[in-house]
Amino acid sequence: MTCLLAMTPISCYHPSGDLAFSVHKNSLEEDSTLAFALGSAETQENISLFFKDLHRVGEQVMQCFAIALQIPDSEGGMNYFSDKHPWSESSGTMLRFHHYPQQSNNPGVPLAGCHSDYGSVTILIQKDIPGLEVKAYRSHNDQTDVPWISAPVIPETLLINIGDAMQMWTNGLLKSTKHRVVYHPAQQTQPRYSIACFLQLSDDTRFHPVPSPLISNLNEGCEDENALCMTAKEYLQYKLEMTYGNLMKSIK
Ligand SMILES: O=C(O)CCC(=O)C(=O)O
Numbered sequence: 001m002t003c004l005l006a007m008t009p010i011s012c013y014h015p016s017g018d019l020a021f022s023v024h025k026n027s028l029e030e031d032s033t034l035a036f037a038l039g040s041a042e043t044q045e046n047i048s049l050f051f052k053d054l055h056r057v058g059e060q061v062m063q064c065f066a067i068a069l070q071i072p073d074s075e076g077g078m079n080y081f082s083d084k085h086p087w088s089e090s091s092g093t094m095l096r097f098h099h100y101p102q103q104s105n106n107p108g109v110p111l112a113g114c115h116s117d118y119g120s121v122t123i124l125i126q127k128d129i130p131g132l133e134v135k136a137y138r139s140h141n142d143q144t145d146v147p148w149i150s151a152p153v154i155p156e157t158l159l160i161n162i163g164d165a166m167q168m169w170t171n172g173l174l175k176s177t178k179h180r181v182v183y184h185p186a187q188q189t190q191p192r193y194s195i196a197c198f199l200q201l202s203d204d205t206r207f208h209p210v211p212s213p214l215i216s217n218l219n220e221g222c223e224d225e226n227a228l229c230m231t232a233k234e235y236l237q238y239k240l241e242m243t244y245g246n247l248m249k250s251i252k
């Protein structure tokens, strides 16, 4: 994956050593470098509108989750999750544009390694060329040998990934999807593009247990119990530190 342009120190570093073009929600209003980064005022406005539309889709997906989880109206009902992701509040929510260059040979290693996303939900758009693969742990008996499944490109379709924060928050009932990106032969003749909108909780939100009769109090979904008493901002920093900590230290 290569860089079109990077906005911040966090978004510009990728495990593969490459870069991606990221737009942080907070920076839309605050970052004076944005105009430069996004080109003309019209382009900037279009990206901003696009970002807000995807964010609304994410809120609607979370409303579906809240309905499915039977969250009582007295606790927020269908808006339980979406209320904690208001566009107007500071959060780590981000829109990222990926460019996987045209290349004639399969490099033999994933273009983006196996990972799960950190936030609540991710809305992903793949353009023309497949490459995304996911692991369906739940529908497979042998958890040590779960095969990769290709996620096809379906025109005019958004792909939704559940992220780590949602998994932890729902005590593992909603699973964070492990995924990666691999080379596709169509990249011999054209690059692959994808766009991901990562929805994160408002910075100061804490992960109180979700009031659903379907969620047990077991912390199955929690990779570290410490995370349960963090704010969303602290949790994101903790995940970044776990993923990039050594990498960042090694380049200092
Ligand atoms: O390019 C893709 O299809 C997925 C990228 C991805 O998983 C990510 O940015 O977290």
Ligand SMILES: [Fe+2]
Binding pocket: 115, 116, 117, 179
């Ligand atoms: Fe991802």
